[in-house]
Amino acid sequence: MSLQNALLGVLDARPMSGYELAQFFDSGSGWVWSAPQSQIYPHLRRMEADGLVVAERTVRGSKLERRVYSLTDAGRAALLAWIGEYHEPPAPRDPFALQALLFDMVMPEEAINVLKAFVVEQDRVAEQYEAHAARLRALDTPLLRERLRARPEAEHERIGRMKAHVFAGRAAVARQQAAWAREAIVLAAGPAAGEER
């Protein structure tokens, strides 16, 4: 269901082709949801069959067709219903926590190397999230600007702050995990030489 709502949510900002949506979710911009092309094209067709979106066929040059999808009233209604309801979180499935739970089975140096790579990665993603949060707060991303065109100007700042806060939250989680991993490195090293009291 979530892929569908992600697609509907982006199409609410502006109509897009499958290609544009695939770019959005395949890399970079799709920071809370990602999906490959091969999942997006068929799903758009299904959503069209279900009446959630309509495709306008347009031609670039003389032959190259694009199908530009936009929300129908039914699609928008389905999206709003989903957003307005609380949904149980998915079952926990955290490969890294699983790995970390078993670190006592390997040599400390191995665990520490894995943890260091984790720290680097978490700090990296935290920076990305923070940068994106800043752009949203400044109302300075292409998609947000499209979105705000349909909204009264008085709301713009509140909307920007709400969306920025989502990414700030992701960033905070990543920072937290990096800090956690740094503590884990100390625990994995154990009572090391030079650290005895």
Add this chain to the structure above:
Amino acid sequence: MSLQNALLGVLDARPMSGYELAQFFDSGSGWVWSAPQSQIYPHLRRMEADGLVVAERTVRGSKLERRVYSLTDAGRAALLAWIGEYHEPPAPRDPFALQALLFDMVMPEEAINVLKAFVVEQDRVAEQYEAHAARLRALDTPLLRERLRARPEAEHERIGRMKAHVFAGRAAVARQQAAWAREAIVLAAGPAAGEER
């Protein structure tokens, strides 16, 4: 791959039947990984065919068969190799963040209700994680005790602290998310009556 490593990781503590493993991952104890029975039984058969585990068939009563699986050397080696290597995190896919990004589309009260339910849930799971971390730190869970029987006593405390730290980390993330959601409630409410300066 992770289901497989989760199974191997539990079997390292002690041999178990599919039924016991299914109970472990279906509810409660499987806090970092979960999987239904229907996934576990076939996977154990596959791991047996791959030589990662061996099943000892035993009979309870006069007819009821159980297959008790234990690690082979190959299984243990595969597990250790996985634990000792850094693995790229899975593509981000966070249904709640997606929902939160779109809260500006619905009425503030609706968003706030969803956020309140989220806070309750995150605080609840944080408590569970904290409780489990405390039990691990006290070396007081059945599975950990089994595990420690194969370890020199001098290591017990370090192992307990490392495992507890994993759950403490999950708890910290949950607390963080709850705090984030409380801030989000304020932002969603916006400049409300009585709050003007």
Add this chain to the structure above:
DNA sequence: AGAGACATGTAACCTGTTACATGATTCC
């Protein structure tokens, strides 16, 4: 003429979910 972006799709496979099916054993 060729490289790279534009544009849409299919096929095979793996993982995970929901529901169903079957029977034995233990405890009250």
Add this chain to the structure above:
DNA sequence: GGAATCATGTAACAGGTTACATGTCTCT
């Protein structure tokens, strides 16, 4: 005798991944 638990599975489906296939347009 009946309920709960023990015990092992299958089938159909939904969601996601990797790789392949095809052709157009734009810019150099």
